Amino acid sequence: MAETTTVDHSADVYEPSLTPDSLGKLGMWLFLISDAMSFGALLAAYGAIRAGAAEWVPPSEVLGIELTAFMTFLLICSSVTMVKALEAIQNGNQSRMCTFLGLTILGGVIFLGLQAYEWTHLIKHGLTLTTIPHHGLSGAEISGSVLFGPTFYTITGFHGAHVTGGVIYLTVILIQGLRGNYTAEYNHRVEILGLYWHFVDLIWIMVFTFMYLL
Amino acid sequence: MEHAHKEHPKYMRIFWILLVLTILEVLVALPFLKQMLGQVVTAILLIGMACSKALYVALYFMHLKFEQRTLIVIALTPFIICVFLVLMLLPDLMASARHEGTTAQSQVVDTSH
Numbered sequence: 498m499a500e501t502t503t504v505d506h507s508a509d510v511y512e513p514s515l516t517p518d519s520l521g522k523l524g525m526w527l528f529l530i531s532d533a534m535s536f537g538a539l540l541a542a543y544g545a546i547r548a549g550a551a552e553w554v555p556p557s558e559v560l561g562i563e564l565t566a567f568m569t570f571l572l573i574c575s576s577v578t579m580v581k582a583l584e585a586i587q588n589g590n591q592s593r594m595c596t597f598l599g600l601t602i603l604g605g606v607i608f609l610g611l612q613a614y615e616w617t618h619l620i621k622h623g624l625t626l627t628t629i630p631h632h633g634l635s636g637a638e639i640s641g642s643v644l645f646g647p648t649f650y651t652i653t654g655f656h657g658a659h660v661t662g663g664v665i666y667l668t669v670i671l672i673q674g675l676r677g678n679y680t681a682e683y684n685h686r687v688e689i690l691g692l693y694w695h696f697v698d699l700i701w702i703m704v705f706t707f708m709y710l711l
Numbered sequence: 712m713e714h715a716h717k718e719h720p721k722y723m724r725i726f727w728i729l730l731v732l733t734i735l736e737v738l739v740a741l742p743f744l745k746q747m748l749g750q751v752v753t754a755i756l757l758i759g760m761a762c763s764k765a766l767y768v769a770l771y772f773m774h775l776k777f778e779q780r781t782l783i784v785i786a787l788t789p790f791i792i793c794v795f796l797v798l799m800l801l802p803d804l805m806a807s808a809r810h811e812g813t814t815a816q817s818q819v820v821d822t823s824h
Contacts, residue, residue: 526785533789541796548804557742566737570730576772577726584722688774695772699765706761710740711754 518685525689529696532659536700539655540707543648552641554634556709559624559645561615568611569705575604576698579691589681591674598671601694605664612657616650626650649708656704659697666690725771732764 515523547553582597623630626646629639670690673679679687736757738744745753770776775786 523782523785526782530785530789534792537789537793537796541793541800544797545800545804555742557740562737562740566733569733573726573729573733576768577722580722580772692773695768698772699768702761702764702768706736706757710736710757 521685521689522692525692529692532696533700536652536655536703539652540703543652543707546644546648550641550644552635552637554629554638554642554645556711558634559630560619560649560709562709564611564615565705565709568608569701571604571608571611572698572701575601575608576695578604579694583684583687583691586674586679586684586687587681591677591679594679594687595671595674598667598674602664602667602671605660605667605694609657609660609664612653612660616653624649652704652708656697656700659700663694663697666693722771725767728767729764732760736760 578597578600582594582601585591585593585597624646627643629642629645631639667690670687674687739748739753739756739760748756769786775783
């Protein structure tokens with residue numbers, strides 16, 4: 498009798514062991530924290546370069562804030578459609594999940610299209626890895642901000658690569674969903690996909706603030 | 712645990728919070744407001760709003776609020792390490808600020824040639 502009480506007590510203290518579902522989720526979380534460190538290191542390096550430069554061009558004079566504000570809005574919307582897709586399959590509604598996964602993909606693709614448009618526009622106007630647009634800037638600002646282009650393209654490019662990966666990941670899960678692989682009982686892969694997609698959204702929130710607004 | 716997942720938070724409410732914070736961020740970053748508030752206040756406001764947006768995404772969209780404590784601790788590690796990263800960079804940054812960029816500028820001119 499006394500032994501049973503001890504066992505019950507230990508069950509309270511220790512968390513349940515890993516199941517195949519929770520193992521997958523833990524794996525994704527571990528990947529995401531290492532990825533968060535990559536972005537953290539990139540943003541810290543950007544901050545150090547910018548703070549160490551004699552002069553730095555205000556980002557709003559080179560970059561278009563309106564377009565990227567819309568891109569931020571777009572990613573937030575696609576995060577909402579992602580949680581709606583998960584909610585749908587947890588309630589056993591396969592076609593609703595596929596619709597919302599499709600909308601999430603659409604959000605990701607439009608985001609990538611806008612980023613491609615933004616990059617093309619910026620390159621045309623002289624923001625490259627070695628140059629910065631000259632109009633309206635003082636000589637000190639131009640010579641101080643030689644690293645504006647490299648830091649901008651590295652960080653937004655690294656994020657864009659994550660969005661590209663996310664769109665492919667979403668498409669794979671959508672195809673499996675269309676085949677009817679997921680049900681109200683079996684959907685942990687959709688949840689794990691959601692973790693990745695929301696993380697990409699979270700990183701963009703940080704990138705938008707640090708690279709465009711500050 | 713599985714049943715706790717089925718109780719979904721109000722996602723649309725989170726969406727509106729994120730949208731309003733984004734609009735506020737863009738407004739605070741407007742050049743004339745930036746000048747009025749000063750660099751430090753703008754930076755604190757912007758970073759504060761960005762962090763609260765990130766927190767909302769992690770807690771509700773990524774369901775961190777409804778997870779076991781171990782996972783929350785795991786998710787917190789990169790943020791703690793990032794704080795250390797910034798703290799480690801600070802002495803260098805303050806040193807270069809003290810030089811008022813004279814060395815930084817000459818270095819930049821050297822590399823551009």
